[in-house]
Amino acid sequence: MATRSTLNPTAVAADWYAKPFSAAPAAIPPHPPLVSGGWYHGSPAEPTGPGRYPIEQPRHKSVGLAFVLSVLFGPVGLVYVSANVGLVATALTAVVLLVAGMGFLPLLLIWPLAVAAAVWGAGHVVVSG
Template sequence: MAESSGSVPPASPPHPPLLSGGWYHGMSPDEVLGPGRYPLHVPGDKSVRKALLLTLGFGPAGLCYVSRSGGLICSALTMLAVIMFGFPPLLIAWPLSMVCAAIMASGMHAEYQGR
């Protein structure tokens, strides 16, 4: 067999897996592993008193103070129940949303204080 006249290409090190972050290791706990730095949204401190007042005044829509998606879902389900069964579901949904708002806000308050 005849020898080739071409040269041997230079060796290149293998690339690190993209999900491991490669050689970069985050400096802050607010970063995720990956090929770059991605800042994460840190939820702020939520007042339990304010959460209770908003849910007392606005019902399930007041949950949006603590959780937008939770408030919108709870409001939509409450409206659906009111349409189907009349106003008695409000007697359950209103206090239940107040309890949920207080629990969620106290959890966010405790997490914020722990940082």
């Protein structure tokens, strides 16, 4: 290959046009299949077809177990109903206890709210049939 000082413009142009710009591109992996519009859009059945794959329905949650777990563990018991809700409630409880102090009074409000949220959340899991 020629160095910069010995390059001649016609050689550069010839080299430029010699490159195969119309070559086939590298293989592009296929797009993952699209989620179908089944039970979570209101229809009772999950349609299948090209680009659609069935997704799992949410599991039934026991209201009694949600009640017992939230009474025993408070906001951490909400993880049974929803992991995201349980973690957020636990983090908010920790922040409230740090800001308000480690007293018993904030827990008198937080604990019953966690129990009510767990019972309501377990009873309102949308499952079609």
